[in-house]
Amino acid sequence: MANPRALDKRRKSIRNIKKITRTMELIATARFKKAMDRAAAATAYTDRITQVVADLAMAGLEVSHPLLEEHADVKSSALLVLTANRGLCGGYNGNVIRMAARLRTELMELTPEFVMDVTGKRGISGFKFRDIELNQTFLQFDDQPAFADVEQIADVYLQQYIAGELDRLDVVYTQFHSIARQTATVETLLPMGSLVDAPEATAESRAKSLYEFVPSATSILEEVVPTSFKVKLFKCFLDSAVSEQIARMVAMKSATENANEMIKNLSMTYNRARQSKITGEIMEVIGGVEALEG
Amino acid sequence: MSEAKKTGLQVVVVTPEQTALDVPVDFVALPLVDGELGILKDHAPTIGRLGFGEMRVRHENKTDRYYVDGGFVQIADNVVSVLTGFALPVEDLKADEIRYRLEEAESKTDAKGAAAALRRQIVDQCKAQLRMLEKA
Numbered sequence: 101m102a103n104p105r106a107l108d109k110r111r112k113s114i115r116n117i118k119k120i121t122r123t124m125e126l127i128a129t130a131r132f133k134k135a136m137d138r139a140a141a142a143t144a145y146t147d148r149i150t151q152v153v154a155d156l157a158m159a160g161l162e163v164s165h166p167l168l169e170e171h172a173d174v175k176s177s178a179l180l181v182l183t184a185n186r187g188l189c190g191g192y193n194g195n196v197i198r199m200a201a202r203l204r205t206e207l208m209e210l211t212p213e214f215v216m217d218v219t220g221k222r223g224i225s226g227f228k229f230r231d232i233e234l235n236q237t238f239l240q241f242d243d244q245p246a247f248a249d250v251e252q253i254a255d256v257y258l259q260q261y262i263a264g265e266l267d268r269l270d271v272v273y274t275q276f277h278s279i280a281r282q283t284a285t286v287e288t289l290l291p292m293g294s295l296v297d298a299p300e301a302t303a304e305s306r307a308k309s310l311y312e313f314v315p316s317a318t319s320i321l322e323e324v325v326p327t328s329f330k331v332k333l334f335k336c337f338l339d340s341a342v343s344e345q346i347a348r349m350v351a352m353k354s355a356t357e358n359a360n361e362m363i364k365n366l367s368m369t370y371n372r373a374r375q376s377k378i379t380g381e382i383m384e385v386i387g388g389v390e391a392l393e394g
Numbered sequence: 395m396s397e398a399k400k401t402g403l404q405v406v407v408v409t410p411e412q413t414a415l416d417v418p419v420d421f422v423a424l425p426l427v428d429g430e431l432g433i434l435k436d437h438a439p440t441i442g443r444l445g446f447g448e449m450r451v452r453h454e455n456k457t458d459r460y461y462v463d464g465g466f467v468q469i470a471d472n473v474v475s476v477l478t479g480f481a482l483p484v485e486d487l488k489a490d491e492i493r494y495r496l497e498e499a500e501s502k503t504d505a506k507g508a509a510a511a512l513r514r515q516i517v518d519q520c521k522a523q524l525r526m527l528e529k530a
Contacts, residue, residue: 141412247410314442315428334410
């Protein structure tokens with residue numbers, strides 16, 4: 101029979117762990133709300149940029165920019181993988197790392213020059229474990245990625261792409277669909293393809309477009325395209341941050357529930373063990389008395 | 395937005411991280427790439443490219459000054475939407491930090507190509523910020 105004292109000790113330690121996981125769940129919830137607000141703020145920006153591009157297209161301006169064009173010969177590619185700095189968030193990091201490793205094999209076959217950049221401690225150690233060489237690593241992104249930091253990374257890619265040193269950029273990250281659904285996704289950010297599904301400029305829309313462009317539509321376009329790229333990349337970071345918090349929230353919630361279940365079972369075993377011990381002791385006493393009487 | 399109807403003009407400053415400002419105003423002056431643009435009520439619909447510099451917002455005889463870091467402005471229906479990397483009230487600019495950044499950028503004289511462009515951009519940004527501080 102199990103030792104009641106050992107059972108009680110185990111129950112206590114589970115209770116302590118439960119306290120920790122419960123707190124982590126609450127922290128993740130608070131962080132998730134903050135991250136979500138930021139993502140919403142970024143959407144306001146994206147919407148307006150899209151509006152500007154649509155207005156440009158309506159004015160009959162041909163949208164062309166080196167970033168939108170595919171390079172004829174795709175020789176070098178880069179893969180940016182967004183993972184978290186911390187674990188304890190279920191399959192969040194694992195899914196992204198697995199997907200990136202698969203994509204890496206594909207891209208290595210397609211392009212002779214291939215580099216891989218990773219953000220987040222978990223990703224870095226995950227690839228190290230798999231003996232995969234990394235080009236750049238970043239650790240500065242947490243639950244609230246700063247636009248300035250993302251911009252720096254984006255600038256490097258943009259310059260490489262325009263200079264012809266980079267022909268393709270893919271990003272692996274966890275896309276946020278809804279609170280209940282986040283999936284690891286690959287997105288090809290360079291070449292950018294079309295900016296928006298802008299309606300075709302017709303003579304009518306051209307006449308309707310009232311906008312005056314200062315200093316010129318071309319000059320604005322020159323700025324719009326890199327900005328949309330940066331915002332797209334920023335959106336990936338924000339999505340990752342939001343998804344990470346949700347993943348941690350869910351993982352910690354089930355951990356807490358599991359702990360509850362375990363405590364319940366242990367309590368039952370503990371009570372039984374205690375009772376049978378008492379019964380055993382009573383039997384001994386009775387047995388002793390009977391032996392004396394007999 | 396109901397207030398906008400009274401005063402006539404609304405200015406909205408949006409950065410990728412937040413909506414920095416959303417207020418009714420009487421007058422806005424914006425730094426475009428090729429000079430300043432002043433906007434009053436019923437301005438013609440315009441899309442403009444912003445430079446680095448000072449945005450002045452006047453409302454009820456009170457003028458607020460902000461530093462805006464490039465981007466765009468879209469003016470339509472008496473709403474001035476400013477899209478920029480970041481916007482800071484002039485009081486929040488830190489002279490020491492800016493000078494340090496400027497010196498650091500200026501010392502990189504051997505930069506070529508992309509790095510040189512970035513260096514030039516930092517120098518422009520810092521100089522615009524310092525100019526604003528000197529005026530204050």
